[in-house]
Amino acid sequence: xxxxxxxxxxxxxxxxxxxxxxxxxxxxxxxxxxxxxxxxxxxxxxxxxxxxxxxxxxxxxxxxxxxxxxxxxxxxxxxxxxxxxxxxxxxxxxxxxxxxxxxxxxxxxxxxxxxxxxxxxxxxxxxxxxxxxxxxxxxxxxxxxxxxxxxxxxxxxxxxxxxxxxxxxxxxxxxxxxxxxxxxxxxxxxxxxxxxxxxxxxxxxxxxxxxxxxxxxxxxxxxxxxxxxxxxxxxxxxxxxxxxxxxxxxxxxxxxxxxxxxxxxxxxxxxxxxxxxxxxxxxxxxxxx
Ligand SMILES: NC(=O)c1ccc[n+]([C@@H]2O[C@H](COP(=O)([O-])OP(=O)(O)OC[C@H]3O[C@@H](n4cnc5c(N)ncnc54)[C@H](OP(=O)(O)O)[C@@H]3O)[C@@H](O)[C@H]2O)c1
Numbered sequence: 001x002x003x004x005x006x007x008x009x010x011x012x013x014x015x016x017x018x019x020x021x022x023x024x025x026x027x028x029x030x031x032x033x034x035x036x037x038x039x040x041x042x043x044x045x046x047x048x049x050x051x052x053x054x055x056x057x058x059x060x061x062x063x064x065x066x067x068x069x070x071x072x073x074x075x076x077x078x079x080x081x082x083x084x085x086x087x088x089x090x091x092x093x094x095x096x097x098x099x100x101x102x103x104x105x106x107x108x109x110x111x112x113x114x115x116x117x118x119x120x121x122x123x124x125x126x127x128x129x130x131x132x133x134x135x136x137x138x139x140x141x142x143x144x145x146x147x148x149x150x151x152x153x154x155x156x157x158x159x160x161x162x163x164x165x166x167x168x169x170x171x172x173x174x175x176x177x178x179x180x181x182x183x184x185x186x187x188x189x190x191x192x193x194x195x196x197x198x199x200x201x202x203x204x205x206x207x208x209x210x211x212x213x214x215x216x217x218x219x220x221x222x223x224x225x226x227x228x229x230x231x232x233x234x235x236x237x238x239x240x241x242x243x244x245x246x247x248x249x250x251x252x253x254x255x256x257x258x259x260x261x262x263x264x265x266x267x268x269x270x271x272x273x274x275x276x277x278x279x280x281x282x283x284x285x286x287x288x289x
Pocket of ligand 1: 090240256
């Protein structure tokens with residue numbers, strides 16, 4: 001399968017950086033349940049190297065992945081980093097022995113997680129840090145000012161270049177914006193889960209990126225007869241069409257699909273490049289309706 005030299009969706013300006021709208025989510029490079037090392041260490045490095053050689057300039061990670069493992073893999077595969085590459089990370093959750101994601105958002109927790117990201121990525125500065133809110137069941141309406149202000153202080157010190165929020169309610173996004181500038185929001189969103197439609201449109205008007213996590217359904221990949229039918233008609237994979245729909249949904253949507261397979265990475269780029277016609281979009285829209 002050949003990959004087009006230009007990635008689908010073009011580019012987006014994230015703060016002072018231009019990134020490809022087709023990015024890469026590195027979470028699932030760690031072991032099962034995002035704990036421990038991958039079964040195929042060299043295979044994980046090969047995916048990261050392919051990401052970079054295909055021209056993708058936005059990689060999403062977190063020190064909680066593994067923990068530490070995903071950042072160590074990124075460092076091993078890609079350090080020293082190209083100036084064109086933006087690595088986005090997140091803080092606000094830690095890991096327990098059973099693989100859970102307990103919130104960790106006191107100022108000390110956050111500073112520890114920032115230090116861990118700097119160390120494992122081997123960077124003096126973090127390009128983009130998302131404050132991950134809520135818990136593993138989803139966003140939770142709760143105050144964010146102490147945590148977000150801690151990250152603003154680190155930004156003022158020059159350790160963080162840009163900030164965003166993740167797993168956030170619309171009210172929390174607004175709260176963050178009253179405290180300081182954000183360049184992006186990273187929330188769960190895909191063809192079948194469209195709770196953030198209004199938020200996406202508001203952020204688009206403000207020039208702020210919306211980065212859907214679980215764009216392919218995450219641990220339970222998207223399954224839909226309508227998606228399969230559109231994909232068959234267009235001669236592409238369902239996952240690729242799900243990504244093409246996201247790119248078409250709004251210009252501020254940046255993709256970070258995850259995969260541990262070079263083949264899937266290439267297939268997703270080809271699929272996301274497919275032009276959807278209005279009839280296709282209407283059919284795909286009806287999945288989340
Ligand atoms: N902010 C947050 O709270 C949060 C939460 C979750 C995730 N994230 C971020 O979002 C990124 C994306 O989420 P995700 O990786 O969990 O889920 P995802 O992108 O929705 O889906 C990844 C899954 O889809 C499979 N897949 C990918 N391409 C495929 C293809 N062409 N055919 C068949 N299966 C395919 C992958 O399996 P293979 O490995 O076999 O390809 C993997 O199991 C993560 O990497 C992470 O950076 C953020």
